[in-house]
Amino acid sequence: MAKVKYYYDEDTLSYRKITVRKSQYYKKSVFGLFAIFLIAFIGFIVFSQFIMSPNERAQARELENLKLHYELLTKRMEESGAILAQLQERDNNIYRTYFEANPIPEEQRKAGFGGVNRYKSLEGFDNSTMITNLTKEIDVLSKQLVVQSKSLDEIVVLAKEKEKMLAAIPAILPVKLEDLTRMASGYKWRMHPILKIRKFHKGMDFTAPVGTPIYASGNGTVIRAERSATFGKVVYIDHGYGYKTIYAHMSMIKAKKNQNVKRGDLIGYVGNTGRSVSAHLHYEVHKNDRALNPINFYYGDLTPEEFAAMQKAAEEEGQSYD
Known part of the structure:
Protein backbone atom coordinates (compact mmCIF):
# COMPACT_ATOMS: atom_id res chain seq x y z
CA MET A 1 0.00 0.00 0.00
CA ALA A 2 1.43 3.37 -1.07
CA LYS A 3 2.15 5.90 1.62
CA VAL A 4 0.00 9.03 1.75
CA LYS A 5 1.96 12.26 1.84
CA TYR A 6 0.75 15.60 3.32
CA TYR A 7 1.90 19.19 3.25
CA TYR A 8 1.23 22.09 5.70
CA ASP A 9 -0.97 24.84 4.31
CA GLU A 10 -0.06 28.15 5.97
CA ASP A 11 -3.19 29.87 4.76
CA THR A 12 -5.58 27.48 6.49
CA LEU A 13 -3.14 26.46 9.18
CA SER A 14 -3.87 22.79 8.48
CA TYR A 15 -2.34 19.72 6.76
CA ARG A 16 -3.60 18.81 3.34
CA LYS A 17 -3.15 15.60 1.37
CA ILE A 18 -0.68 15.71 -1.59
CA THR A 19 -2.25 14.54 -4.78
CA VAL A 20 -0.04 13.60 -7.78
CA ARG A 21 -1.31 13.85 -11.28
CA LYS A 22 -0.93 10.81 -13.53
CA SER A 23 0.97 12.77 -16.20
CA GLN A 24 3.60 13.83 -13.71
CA TYR A 25 3.83 10.29 -12.44
CA TYR A 26 4.47 8.88 -15.90
CA LYS A 27 6.99 11.60 -16.68
CA LYS A 28 9.01 10.84 -13.57
CA SER A 29 8.89 7.13 -14.35
CA VAL A 30 10.20 7.65 -17.88
CA PHE A 31 13.03 9.93 -16.68
CA GLY A 32 13.90 7.42 -14.01
CA LEU A 33 14.10 4.53 -16.42
CA PHE A 34 16.16 6.62 -18.86
CA ALA A 35 18.59 7.52 -16.10
CA ILE A 36 18.93 3.88 -15.12
CA PHE A 37 19.66 2.81 -18.71
CA LEU A 38 22.16 5.67 -19.16
CA ILE A 39 24.03 4.77 -16.00
CA ALA A 40 24.06 1.09 -16.98
CA PHE A 41 25.41 1.87 -20.48
CA ILE A 42 28.20 4.11 -19.18
CA GLY A 43 29.08 1.51 -16.58
CA PHE A 44 29.29 -1.20 -19.27
CA ILE A 45 31.60 0.92 -21.45
CA VAL A 46 33.92 1.70 -18.56
CA PHE A 47 33.88 -1.81 -17.16
CA SER A 48 34.50 -3.40 -20.55
CA GLN A 49 37.83 -1.63 -20.73
CA PHE A 50 39.03 -3.77 -17.84
CA ILE A 51 37.52 -7.07 -18.93
CA MET A 52 38.85 -8.79 -22.09
CA SER A 53 37.46 -11.72 -23.95
CA PRO A 54 39.53 -14.98 -24.17
CA ASN A 55 40.55 -14.08 -27.74
CA GLU A 56 41.67 -10.63 -26.67
CA ARG A 57 43.68 -12.08 -23.80
CA ALA A 58 45.36 -14.57 -26.19
CA GLN A 59 46.19 -11.78 -28.65
CA ALA A 60 47.63 -9.65 -25.85
CA ARG A 61 49.85 -12.52 -24.67
CA GLU A 62 51.00 -13.17 -28.23
CA LEU A 63 51.86 -9.50 -28.71
CA GLU A 64 53.92 -9.44 -25.51
CA ASN A 65 55.68 -12.62 -26.65
CA LEU A 66 56.46 -11.07 -30.03
CA LYS A 67 57.89 -7.96 -28.38
CA LEU A 68 60.13 -10.13 -26.21
CA HIS A 69 61.39 -12.10 -29.22
CA TYR A 70 61.90 -8.84 -31.11
CA GLU A 71 64.17 -7.55 -28.33
CA LEU A 72 66.13 -10.84 -28.28
CA LEU A 73 66.45 -10.86 -32.07
CA THR A 74 67.64 -7.25 -32.06
CA LYS A 75 70.31 -8.10 -29.50
CA ARG A 76 71.50 -11.12 -31.52
CA MET A 77 71.66 -8.99 -34.65
CA GLU A 78 73.80 -6.42 -32.82
CA GLU A 79 76.17 -9.19 -31.68
CA SER A 80 76.32 -10.63 -35.22
CA GLY A 81 77.01 -7.15 -36.60
CA ALA A 82 79.89 -6.71 -34.16
CA ILE A 83 81.42 -10.07 -35.16
CA LEU A 84 81.01 -9.21 -38.85
CA ALA A 85 82.70 -5.83 -38.29
CA GLN A 86 85.73 -7.59 -36.75
CA LEU A 87 85.88 -10.00 -39.68
CA GLN A 88 85.68 -7.11 -42.16
CA GLU A 89 88.55 -5.34 -40.40
CA ARG A 90 90.76 -8.46 -40.49
CA ASP A 91 89.76 -9.02 -44.12
CA ASN A 92 90.87 -5.53 -45.19
CA ASN A 93 93.90 -5.07 -42.95
CA ILE A 94 95.34 -8.61 -42.79
CA TYR A 95 94.05 -11.06 -45.40
CA ARG A 96 93.80 -8.73 -48.39
CA THR A 97 97.00 -6.91 -47.44
CA TYR A 98 98.96 -10.17 -47.25
CA PHE A 99 97.74 -11.31 -50.65
CA GLU A 100 98.29 -7.85 -52.18
CA ALA A 101 94.59 -7.32 -52.92
CA ASN A 102 92.85 -3.96 -52.68
CA PRO A 103 90.70 -3.52 -49.55
CA ILE A 104 86.93 -3.36 -50.02
CA PRO A 105 85.72 0.25 -49.55
CA GLU A 106 83.42 0.93 -46.59
CA GLU A 107 80.84 2.45 -48.96
CA GLN A 108 80.63 -0.82 -50.86
CA ARG A 109 80.26 -2.90 -47.71
CA LYS A 110 77.52 -0.74 -46.18
CA ALA A 111 75.75 0.62 -49.24
CA GLY A 112 71.99 1.00 -48.84
CA PHE A 113 69.15 -0.05 -51.09
CA GLY A 114 68.00 2.49 -53.67
CA GLY A 115 64.98 2.64 -55.94
CA VAL A 116 61.34 2.16 -54.97
CA ASN A 117 60.12 1.83 -51.40
CA ARG A 118 60.78 -1.87 -50.83
CA TYR A 119 59.09 -1.74 -47.41
CA LYS A 120 55.77 -0.22 -48.49
CA SER A 121 53.95 -3.52 -47.92
CA LEU A 122 54.85 -3.30 -44.22
CA GLU A 123 53.09 0.02 -43.70
CA GLY A 124 49.62 0.50 -42.24
CA PHE A 125 49.90 -1.83 -39.23
CA ASP A 126 50.05 -1.08 -35.52
CA ASN A 127 53.72 -2.14 -35.34
CA SER A 128 54.78 -1.06 -38.84
CA THR A 129 57.71 1.03 -37.60
CA MET A 130 59.14 -1.80 -35.52
CA ILE A 131 58.73 -4.37 -38.31
CA THR A 132 60.15 -2.04 -40.98
CA ASN A 133 63.23 -1.14 -38.93
CA LEU A 134 63.97 -4.78 -38.18
CA THR A 135 63.54 -5.75 -41.83
CA LYS A 136 65.93 -2.97 -42.90
CA GLU A 137 68.56 -4.12 -40.41
CA ILE A 138 68.26 -7.71 -41.64
CA ASP A 139 68.60 -6.59 -45.27
CA VAL A 140 71.72 -4.52 -44.54
CA LEU A 141 73.30 -7.33 -42.53
CA SER A 142 72.47 -9.84 -45.28
CA LYS A 143 74.11 -7.65 -47.93
CA GLN A 144 77.24 -7.22 -45.82
CA LEU A 145 77.42 -10.99 -45.36
CA VAL A 146 77.17 -11.51 -49.13
CA VAL A 147 80.00 -8.98 -49.75
CA GLN A 148 82.15 -10.61 -47.05
CA SER A 149 81.45 -14.11 -48.38
CA LYS A 150 82.56 -13.11 -51.88
CA SER A 151 85.67 -11.48 -50.42
CA LEU A 152 86.61 -14.67 -48.55
CA ASP A 153 86.07 -16.69 -51.73
CA GLU A 154 88.50 -14.34 -53.46
CA ILE A 155 90.98 -14.72 -50.59
CA VAL A 156 90.86 -18.53 -50.96
CA VAL A 157 91.66 -18.20 -54.68
CA LEU A 158 94.47 -15.73 -53.91
CA ALA A 159 95.86 -18.07 -51.25
CA LYS A 160 95.97 -20.97 -53.69
CA GLU A 161 97.54 -18.71 -56.33
CA LYS A 162 99.98 -17.34 -53.76
CA GLU A 163 101.07 -20.87 -52.92
CA LYS A 164 101.73 -21.56 -56.60
CA MET A 165 103.58 -18.27 -56.97
CA LEU A 166 105.80 -18.92 -53.94
CA ALA A 167 106.69 -22.32 -55.39
CA ALA A 168 107.46 -20.77 -58.78
CA ILE A 169 109.67 -17.87 -57.70
CA PRO A 170 113.41 -18.75 -58.04
CA ALA A 171 114.41 -19.20 -54.40
CA ILE A 172 117.38 -21.59 -54.19
CA LEU A 173 120.92 -21.78 -55.52
CA PRO A 174 121.08 -23.54 -58.90
CA VAL A 175 124.17 -25.37 -57.65
CA LYS A 176 124.47 -26.82 -54.15
Missing part, protein backbone atom coordinates in the same frame (compact mmCIF):
# COMPACT_ATOMS: atom_id res chain seq x y z
CA LEU A 177 126.62 -24.70 -51.88
CA GLU A 178 128.90 -27.62 -51.00
CA ASP A 179 129.57 -28.25 -54.74
CA LEU A 180 130.79 -24.70 -55.42
CA THR A 181 134.48 -23.93 -55.81
CA ARG A 182 133.71 -20.25 -55.38
CA MET A 183 131.29 -17.52 -56.41
CA ALA A 184 133.31 -15.99 -59.20
CA SER A 185 131.35 -13.03 -60.47
CA GLY A 186 128.33 -11.05 -59.40
CA TYR A 187 125.62 -8.80 -60.85
CA LYS A 188 127.49 -5.59 -61.80
CA TRP A 189 129.73 -3.98 -64.42
CA ARG A 190 132.62 -6.33 -65.19
CA MET A 191 135.49 -6.72 -67.61
CA HIS A 192 134.52 -9.28 -70.24
CA PRO A 193 137.21 -12.03 -70.33
CA ILE A 194 137.13 -12.43 -74.11
CA LEU A 195 135.97 -9.05 -75.49
CA LYS A 196 138.14 -7.17 -72.96
CA ILE A 197 135.59 -4.40 -72.55
CA ARG A 198 133.53 -3.36 -69.55
CA LYS A 199 130.14 -4.91 -69.89
CA PHE A 200 127.26 -5.23 -67.48
CA HIS A 201 127.14 -8.76 -66.09
CA LYS A 202 123.41 -9.59 -65.79
CA GLY A 203 123.80 -12.69 -63.65
CA MET A 204 126.08 -14.58 -61.30
CA ASP A 205 128.91 -16.98 -62.14
CA PHE A 206 129.39 -20.07 -59.95
CA THR A 207 132.65 -21.98 -60.47
CA ALA A 208 132.37 -25.74 -60.00
CA PRO A 209 133.91 -28.85 -61.56
CA VAL A 210 132.58 -30.00 -64.92
CA GLY A 211 129.68 -32.39 -64.36
CA THR A 212 128.42 -30.72 -61.16
CA PRO A 213 124.58 -31.03 -61.07
CA ILE A 214 122.49 -27.94 -61.85
CA TYR A 215 118.99 -27.64 -60.38
CA ALA A 216 115.87 -25.63 -61.28
CA SER A 217 115.54 -22.82 -58.76
CA GLY A 218 111.71 -22.78 -58.94
CA ASN A 219 108.71 -24.52 -60.47
CA GLY A 220 108.20 -23.78 -64.15
CA THR A 221 108.31 -24.93 -67.75
CA VAL A 222 111.44 -25.34 -69.88
CA ILE A 223 110.93 -23.04 -72.86
CA ARG A 224 114.39 -23.46 -74.43
CA ALA A 225 116.97 -26.23 -74.13
CA GLU A 226 119.57 -25.62 -76.83
CA ARG A 227 123.10 -24.65 -77.78
CA SER A 228 124.01 -21.04 -78.63
CA ALA A 229 127.22 -19.29 -79.60
CA THR A 230 127.25 -17.11 -76.48
CA PHE A 231 125.77 -19.31 -73.75
CA GLY A 232 126.80 -22.68 -75.14
CA LYS A 233 124.44 -25.36 -73.85
CA VAL A 234 121.73 -23.38 -72.12
CA VAL A 235 118.31 -23.89 -70.51
CA TYR A 236 115.61 -21.24 -70.15
CA ILE A 237 112.80 -21.81 -67.64
CA ASP A 238 109.57 -19.81 -67.55
CA HIS A 239 108.27 -19.79 -63.96
CA GLY A 240 105.16 -17.72 -64.65
CA TYR A 241 104.22 -14.52 -62.84
CA GLY A 242 106.78 -12.73 -65.02
CA TYR A 243 109.78 -14.75 -63.79
CA LYS A 244 112.33 -16.50 -66.03
CA THR A 245 115.73 -18.02 -65.29
CA ILE A 246 118.75 -18.84 -67.54
CA TYR A 247 121.32 -21.59 -66.90
CA ALA A 248 124.28 -21.29 -69.30
CA HIS A 249 127.57 -22.99 -70.32
CA MET A 250 126.39 -26.52 -69.40
CA SER A 251 128.40 -29.58 -70.31
CA MET A 252 125.20 -31.57 -70.80
CA ILE A 253 121.50 -30.65 -70.81
CA LYS A 254 119.22 -32.98 -68.90
CA ALA A 255 115.89 -31.10 -69.27
CA LYS A 256 113.85 -31.04 -72.46
CA LYS A 257 111.85 -28.28 -74.09
CA ASN A 258 108.24 -27.99 -72.78
CA GLN A 259 109.11 -30.11 -69.75
CA ASN A 260 107.48 -29.10 -66.48
CA VAL A 261 110.02 -28.95 -63.68
CA LYS A 262 109.83 -28.36 -59.95
CA ARG A 263 112.22 -26.54 -57.68
CA GLY A 264 115.23 -28.78 -57.09
CA ASP A 265 114.80 -30.91 -60.24
CA LEU A 266 118.00 -31.77 -62.10
CA ILE A 267 118.17 -29.91 -65.43
CA GLY A 268 121.84 -30.28 -66.49
CA TYR A 269 125.51 -30.25 -65.49
CA VAL A 270 128.15 -27.55 -65.12
CA GLY A 271 130.40 -27.15 -68.17
CA ASN A 272 132.57 -24.75 -70.16
CA THR A 273 130.68 -24.40 -73.45
CA GLY A 274 129.98 -21.27 -75.46
CA ARG A 275 131.77 -17.99 -74.77
CA SER A 276 133.36 -19.10 -71.50
CA VAL A 277 136.91 -19.20 -70.15
CA SER A 278 136.48 -21.69 -67.31
CA ALA A 279 134.07 -24.33 -66.02
CA HIS A 280 131.21 -22.52 -64.34
CA LEU A 281 127.46 -21.88 -64.37
CA HIS A 282 126.22 -18.50 -65.54
CA TYR A 283 122.84 -17.93 -63.87
CA GLU A 284 120.33 -15.12 -64.54
CA VAL A 285 116.93 -14.15 -63.07
CA HIS A 286 114.49 -12.01 -65.08
CA LYS A 287 111.22 -10.41 -64.04
CA ASN A 288 109.02 -9.02 -66.83
CA ASP A 289 111.97 -9.28 -69.23
CA ARG A 290 114.24 -7.23 -66.97
CA ALA A 291 117.35 -8.81 -65.42
CA LEU A 292 117.45 -8.76 -61.60
CA ASN A 293 120.25 -9.46 -59.16
CA PRO A 294 120.00 -13.23 -58.47
CA ILE A 295 121.48 -12.84 -55.00
CA ASN A 296 118.17 -11.43 -53.80
CA PHE A 297 116.46 -14.78 -54.52
CA TYR A 298 118.42 -17.20 -52.34
CA TYR A 299 116.30 -16.73 -49.20
CA GLY A 300 115.18 -20.38 -49.36
CA ASP A 301 118.69 -21.82 -49.39
CA LEU A 302 121.21 -19.77 -47.38
CA THR A 303 121.71 -18.89 -43.73
CA PRO A 304 122.21 -15.17 -42.95
CA GLU A 305 125.94 -15.80 -42.58
CA GLU A 306 126.20 -17.66 -45.90
CA PHE A 307 124.18 -14.96 -47.63
CA ALA A 308 126.45 -12.21 -46.24
CA ALA A 309 129.57 -14.07 -47.44
CA MET A 310 128.13 -14.58 -50.92
CA GLN A 311 127.04 -10.96 -51.14
CA LYS A 312 130.55 -9.82 -50.24
CA ALA A 313 132.11 -12.11 -52.88
CA ALA A 314 129.65 -10.87 -55.53
CA GLU A 315 130.70 -7.27 -54.94
CA GLU A 316 134.43 -7.93 -55.42
CA GLU A 317 135.99 -6.37 -58.48
CA GLY A 318 137.34 -8.53 -61.30
CA GLN A 319 136.38 -9.94 -64.65
CA SER A 320 133.51 -12.29 -65.35
CA TYR A 321 133.91 -15.82 -66.70
CA ASP A 322 131.70 -15.19 -69.75
Whole structure:
Protein backbone atom coordinates (compact mmCIF):
# COMPACT_ATOMS: atom_id res chain seq x y z
CA MET A 1 0.00 0.00 0.00
CA ALA A 2 1.43 3.37 -1.07
CA LYS A 3 2.15 5.90 1.62
CA VAL A 4 0.00 9.03 1.75
CA LYS A 5 1.96 12.26 1.84
CA TYR A 6 0.75 15.60 3.32
CA TYR A 7 1.90 19.19 3.25
CA TYR A 8 1.23 22.09 5.70
CA ASP A 9 -0.97 24.84 4.31
CA GLU A 10 -0.06 28.15 5.97
CA ASP A 11 -3.19 29.87 4.76
CA THR A 12 -5.58 27.48 6.49
CA LEU A 13 -3.14 26.46 9.18
CA SER A 14 -3.87 22.79 8.48
CA TYR A 15 -2.34 19.72 6.76
CA ARG A 16 -3.60 18.81 3.34
CA LYS A 17 -3.15 15.60 1.37
CA ILE A 18 -0.68 15.71 -1.59
CA THR A 19 -2.25 14.54 -4.78
CA VAL A 20 -0.04 13.60 -7.78
CA ARG A 21 -1.31 13.85 -11.28
CA LYS A 22 -0.93 10.81 -13.53
CA SER A 23 0.97 12.77 -16.20
CA GLN A 24 3.60 13.83 -13.71
CA TYR A 25 3.83 10.29 -12.44
CA TYR A 26 4.47 8.88 -15.90
CA LYS A 27 6.99 11.60 -16.68
CA LYS A 28 9.01 10.84 -13.57
CA SER A 29 8.89 7.13 -14.35
CA VAL A 30 10.20 7.65 -17.88
CA PHE A 31 13.03 9.93 -16.68
CA GLY A 32 13.90 7.42 -14.01
CA LEU A 33 14.10 4.53 -16.42
CA PHE A 34 16.16 6.62 -18.86
CA ALA A 35 18.59 7.52 -16.10
CA ILE A 36 18.93 3.88 -15.12
CA PHE A 37 19.66 2.81 -18.71
CA LEU A 38 22.16 5.67 -19.16
CA ILE A 39 24.03 4.77 -16.00
CA ALA A 40 24.06 1.09 -16.98
CA PHE A 41 25.41 1.87 -20.48
CA ILE A 42 28.20 4.11 -19.18
CA GLY A 43 29.08 1.51 -16.58
CA PHE A 44 29.29 -1.20 -19.27
CA ILE A 45 31.60 0.92 -21.45
CA VAL A 46 33.92 1.70 -18.56
CA PHE A 47 33.88 -1.81 -17.16
CA SER A 48 34.50 -3.40 -20.55
CA GLN A 49 37.83 -1.63 -20.73
CA PHE A 50 39.03 -3.77 -17.84
CA ILE A 51 37.52 -7.07 -18.93
CA MET A 52 38.85 -8.79 -22.09
CA SER A 53 37.46 -11.72 -23.95
CA PRO A 54 39.53 -14.98 -24.17
CA ASN A 55 40.55 -14.08 -27.74
CA GLU A 56 41.67 -10.63 -26.67
CA ARG A 57 43.68 -12.08 -23.80
CA ALA A 58 45.36 -14.57 -26.19
CA GLN A 59 46.19 -11.78 -28.65
CA ALA A 60 47.63 -9.65 -25.85
CA ARG A 61 49.85 -12.52 -24.67
CA GLU A 62 51.00 -13.17 -28.23
CA LEU A 63 51.86 -9.50 -28.71
CA GLU A 64 53.92 -9.44 -25.51
CA ASN A 65 55.68 -12.62 -26.65
CA LEU A 66 56.46 -11.07 -30.03
CA LYS A 67 57.89 -7.96 -28.38
CA LEU A 68 60.13 -10.13 -26.21
CA HIS A 69 61.39 -12.10 -29.22
CA TYR A 70 61.90 -8.84 -31.11
CA GLU A 71 64.17 -7.55 -28.33
CA LEU A 72 66.13 -10.84 -28.28
CA LEU A 73 66.45 -10.86 -32.07
CA THR A 74 67.64 -7.25 -32.06
CA LYS A 75 70.31 -8.10 -29.50
CA ARG A 76 71.50 -11.12 -31.52
CA MET A 77 71.66 -8.99 -34.65
CA GLU A 78 73.80 -6.42 -32.82
CA GLU A 79 76.17 -9.19 -31.68
CA SER A 80 76.32 -10.63 -35.22
CA GLY A 81 77.01 -7.15 -36.60
CA ALA A 82 79.89 -6.71 -34.16
CA ILE A 83 81.42 -10.07 -35.16
CA LEU A 84 81.01 -9.21 -38.85
CA ALA A 85 82.70 -5.83 -38.29
CA GLN A 86 85.73 -7.59 -36.75
CA LEU A 87 85.88 -10.00 -39.68
CA GLN A 88 85.68 -7.11 -42.16
CA GLU A 89 88.55 -5.34 -40.40
CA ARG A 90 90.76 -8.46 -40.49
CA ASP A 91 89.76 -9.02 -44.12
CA ASN A 92 90.87 -5.53 -45.19
CA ASN A 93 93.90 -5.07 -42.95
CA ILE A 94 95.34 -8.61 -42.79
CA TYR A 95 94.05 -11.06 -45.40
CA ARG A 96 93.80 -8.73 -48.39
CA THR A 97 97.00 -6.91 -47.44
CA TYR A 98 98.96 -10.17 -47.25
CA PHE A 99 97.74 -11.31 -50.65
CA GLU A 100 98.29 -7.85 -52.18
CA ALA A 101 94.59 -7.32 -52.92
CA ASN A 102 92.85 -3.96 -52.68
CA PRO A 103 90.70 -3.52 -49.55
CA ILE A 104 86.93 -3.36 -50.02
CA PRO A 105 85.72 0.25 -49.55
CA GLU A 106 83.42 0.93 -46.59
CA GLU A 107 80.84 2.45 -48.96
CA GLN A 108 80.63 -0.82 -50.86
CA ARG A 109 80.26 -2.90 -47.71
CA LYS A 110 77.52 -0.74 -46.18
CA ALA A 111 75.75 0.62 -49.24
CA GLY A 112 71.99 1.00 -48.84
CA PHE A 113 69.15 -0.05 -51.09
CA GLY A 114 68.00 2.49 -53.67
CA GLY A 115 64.98 2.64 -55.94
CA VAL A 116 61.34 2.16 -54.97
CA ASN A 117 60.12 1.83 -51.40
CA ARG A 118 60.78 -1.87 -50.83
CA TYR A 119 59.09 -1.74 -47.41
CA LYS A 120 55.77 -0.22 -48.49
CA SER A 121 53.95 -3.52 -47.92
CA LEU A 122 54.85 -3.30 -44.22
CA GLU A 123 53.09 0.02 -43.70
CA GLY A 124 49.62 0.50 -42.24
CA PHE A 125 49.90 -1.83 -39.23
CA ASP A 126 50.05 -1.08 -35.52
CA ASN A 127 53.72 -2.14 -35.34
CA SER A 128 54.78 -1.06 -38.84
CA THR A 129 57.71 1.03 -37.60
CA MET A 130 59.14 -1.80 -35.52
CA ILE A 131 58.73 -4.37 -38.31
CA THR A 132 60.15 -2.04 -40.98
CA ASN A 133 63.23 -1.14 -38.93
CA LEU A 134 63.97 -4.78 -38.18
CA THR A 135 63.54 -5.75 -41.83
CA LYS A 136 65.93 -2.97 -42.90
CA GLU A 137 68.56 -4.12 -40.41
CA ILE A 138 68.26 -7.71 -41.64
CA ASP A 139 68.60 -6.59 -45.27
CA VAL A 140 71.72 -4.52 -44.54
CA LEU A 141 73.30 -7.33 -42.53
CA SER A 142 72.47 -9.84 -45.28
CA LYS A 143 74.11 -7.65 -47.93
CA GLN A 144 77.24 -7.22 -45.82
CA LEU A 145 77.42 -10.99 -45.36
CA VAL A 146 77.17 -11.51 -49.13
CA VAL A 147 80.00 -8.98 -49.75
CA GLN A 148 82.15 -10.61 -47.05
CA SER A 149 81.45 -14.11 -48.38
CA LYS A 150 82.56 -13.11 -51.88
CA SER A 151 85.67 -11.48 -50.42
CA LEU A 152 86.61 -14.67 -48.55
CA ASP A 153 86.07 -16.69 -51.73
CA GLU A 154 88.50 -14.34 -53.46
CA ILE A 155 90.98 -14.72 -50.59
CA VAL A 156 90.86 -18.53 -50.96
CA VAL A 157 91.66 -18.20 -54.68
CA LEU A 158 94.47 -15.73 -53.91
CA ALA A 159 95.86 -18.07 -51.25
CA LYS A 160 95.97 -20.97 -53.69
CA GLU A 161 97.54 -18.71 -56.33
CA LYS A 162 99.98 -17.34 -53.76
CA GLU A 163 101.07 -20.87 -52.92
CA LYS A 164 101.73 -21.56 -56.60
CA MET A 165 103.58 -18.27 -56.97
CA LEU A 166 105.80 -18.92 -53.94
CA ALA A 167 106.69 -22.32 -55.39
CA ALA A 168 107.46 -20.77 -58.78
CA ILE A 169 109.67 -17.87 -57.70
CA PRO A 170 113.41 -18.75 -58.04
CA ALA A 171 114.41 -19.20 -54.40
CA ILE A 172 117.38 -21.59 -54.19
CA LEU A 173 120.92 -21.78 -55.52
CA PRO A 174 121.08 -23.54 -58.90
CA VAL A 175 124.17 -25.37 -57.65
CA LYS A 176 124.47 -26.82 -54.15
CA LEU A 177 126.62 -24.70 -51.88
CA GLU A 178 128.90 -27.62 -51.00
CA ASP A 179 129.57 -28.25 -54.74
CA LEU A 180 130.79 -24.70 -55.42
CA THR A 181 134.48 -23.93 -55.81
CA ARG A 182 133.71 -20.25 -55.38
CA MET A 183 131.29 -17.52 -56.41
CA ALA A 184 133.31 -15.99 -59.20
CA SER A 185 131.35 -13.03 -60.47
CA GLY A 186 128.33 -11.05 -59.40
CA TYR A 187 125.62 -8.80 -60.85
CA LYS A 188 127.49 -5.59 -61.80
CA TRP A 189 129.73 -3.98 -64.42
CA ARG A 190 132.62 -6.33 -65.19
CA MET A 191 135.49 -6.72 -67.61
CA HIS A 192 134.52 -9.28 -70.24
CA PRO A 193 137.21 -12.03 -70.33
CA ILE A 194 137.13 -12.43 -74.11
CA LEU A 195 135.97 -9.05 -75.49
CA LYS A 196 138.14 -7.17 -72.96
CA ILE A 197 135.59 -4.40 -72.55
CA ARG A 198 133.53 -3.36 -69.55
CA LYS A 199 130.14 -4.91 -69.89
CA PHE A 200 127.26 -5.23 -67.48
CA HIS A 201 127.14 -8.76 -66.09
CA LYS A 202 123.41 -9.59 -65.79
CA GLY A 203 123.80 -12.69 -63.65
CA MET A 204 126.08 -14.58 -61.30
CA ASP A 205 128.91 -16.98 -62.14
CA PHE A 206 129.39 -20.07 -59.95
CA THR A 207 132.65 -21.98 -60.47
CA ALA A 208 132.37 -25.74 -60.00
CA PRO A 209 133.91 -28.85 -61.56
CA VAL A 210 132.58 -30.00 -64.92
CA GLY A 211 129.68 -32.39 -64.36
CA THR A 212 128.42 -30.72 -61.16
CA PRO A 213 124.58 -31.03 -61.07
CA ILE A 214 122.49 -27.94 -61.85
CA TYR A 215 118.99 -27.64 -60.38
CA ALA A 216 115.87 -25.63 -61.28
CA SER A 217 115.54 -22.82 -58.76
CA GLY A 218 111.71 -22.78 -58.94
CA ASN A 219 108.71 -24.52 -60.47
CA GLY A 220 108.20 -23.78 -64.15
CA THR A 221 108.31 -24.93 -67.75
CA VAL A 222 111.44 -25.34 -69.88
CA ILE A 223 110.93 -23.04 -72.86
CA ARG A 224 114.39 -23.46 -74.43
CA ALA A 225 116.97 -26.23 -74.13
CA GLU A 226 119.57 -25.62 -76.83
CA ARG A 227 123.10 -24.65 -77.78
CA SER A 228 124.01 -21.04 -78.63
CA ALA A 229 127.22 -19.29 -79.60
CA THR A 230 127.25 -17.11 -76.48
CA PHE A 231 125.77 -19.31 -73.75
CA GLY A 232 126.80 -22.68 -75.14
CA LYS A 233 124.44 -25.36 -73.85
CA VAL A 234 121.73 -23.38 -72.12
CA VAL A 235 118.31 -23.89 -70.51
CA TYR A 236 115.61 -21.24 -70.15
CA ILE A 237 112.80 -21.81 -67.64
CA ASP A 238 109.57 -19.81 -67.55
CA HIS A 239 108.27 -19.79 -63.96
CA GLY A 240 105.16 -17.72 -64.65
CA TYR A 241 104.22 -14.52 -62.84
CA GLY A 242 106.78 -12.73 -65.02
CA TYR A 243 109.78 -14.75 -63.79
CA LYS A 244 112.33 -16.50 -66.03
CA THR A 245 115.73 -18.02 -65.29
CA ILE A 246 118.75 -18.84 -67.54
CA TYR A 247 121.32 -21.59 -66.90
CA ALA A 248 124.28 -21.29 -69.30
CA HIS A 249 127.57 -22.99 -70.32
CA MET A 250 126.39 -26.52 -69.40
CA SER A 251 128.40 -29.58 -70.31
CA MET A 252 125.20 -31.57 -70.80
CA ILE A 253 121.50 -30.65 -70.81
CA LYS A 254 119.22 -32.98 -68.90
CA ALA A 255 115.89 -31.10 -69.27
CA LYS A 256 113.85 -31.04 -72.46
CA LYS A 257 111.85 -28.28 -74.09
CA ASN A 258 108.24 -27.99 -72.78
CA GLN A 259 109.11 -30.11 -69.75
CA ASN A 260 107.48 -29.10 -66.48
CA VAL A 261 110.02 -28.95 -63.68
CA LYS A 262 109.83 -28.36 -59.95
CA ARG A 263 112.22 -26.54 -57.68
CA GLY A 264 115.23 -28.78 -57.09
CA ASP A 265 114.80 -30.91 -60.24
CA LEU A 266 118.00 -31.77 -62.10
CA ILE A 267 118.17 -29.91 -65.43
CA GLY A 268 121.84 -30.28 -66.49
CA TYR A 269 125.51 -30.25 -65.49
CA VAL A 270 128.15 -27.55 -65.12
CA GLY A 271 130.40 -27.15 -68.17
CA ASN A 272 132.57 -24.75 -70.16
CA THR A 273 130.68 -24.40 -73.45
CA GLY A 274 129.98 -21.27 -75.46
CA ARG A 275 131.77 -17.99 -74.77
CA SER A 276 133.36 -19.10 -71.50
CA VAL A 277 136.91 -19.20 -70.15
CA SER A 278 136.48 -21.69 -67.31
CA ALA A 279 134.07 -24.33 -66.02
CA HIS A 280 131.21 -22.52 -64.34
CA LEU A 281 127.46 -21.88 -64.37
CA HIS A 282 126.22 -18.50 -65.54
CA TYR A 283 122.84 -17.93 -63.87
CA GLU A 284 120.33 -15.12 -64.54
CA VAL A 285 116.93 -14.15 -63.07
CA HIS A 286 114.49 -12.01 -65.08
CA LYS A 287 111.22 -10.41 -64.04
CA ASN A 288 109.02 -9.02 -66.83
CA ASP A 289 111.97 -9.28 -69.23
CA ARG A 290 114.24 -7.23 -66.97
CA ALA A 291 117.35 -8.81 -65.42
CA LEU A 292 117.45 -8.76 -61.60
CA ASN A 293 120.25 -9.46 -59.16
CA PRO A 294 120.00 -13.23 -58.47
CA ILE A 295 121.48 -12.84 -55.00
CA ASN A 296 118.17 -11.43 -53.80
CA PHE A 297 116.46 -14.78 -54.52
CA TYR A 298 118.42 -17.20 -52.34
CA TYR A 299 116.30 -16.73 -49.20
CA GLY A 300 115.18 -20.38 -49.36
CA ASP A 301 118.69 -21.82 -49.39
CA LEU A 302 121.21 -19.77 -47.38
CA THR A 303 121.71 -18.89 -43.73
CA PRO A 304 122.21 -15.17 -42.95
CA GLU A 305 125.94 -15.80 -42.58
CA GLU A 306 126.20 -17.66 -45.90
CA PHE A 307 124.18 -14.96 -47.63
CA ALA A 308 126.45 -12.21 -46.24
CA ALA A 309 129.57 -14.07 -47.44
CA MET A 310 128.13 -14.58 -50.92
CA GLN A 311 127.04 -10.96 -51.14
CA LYS A 312 130.55 -9.82 -50.24
CA ALA A 313 132.11 -12.11 -52.88
CA ALA A 314 129.65 -10.87 -55.53
CA GLU A 315 130.70 -7.27 -54.94
CA GLU A 316 134.43 -7.93 -55.42
CA GLU A 317 135.99 -6.37 -58.48
CA GLY A 318 137.34 -8.53 -61.30
CA GLN A 319 136.38 -9.94 -64.65
CA SER A 320 133.51 -12.29 -65.35
CA TYR A 321 133.91 -15.82 -66.70
CA ASP A 322 131.70 -15.19 -69.75
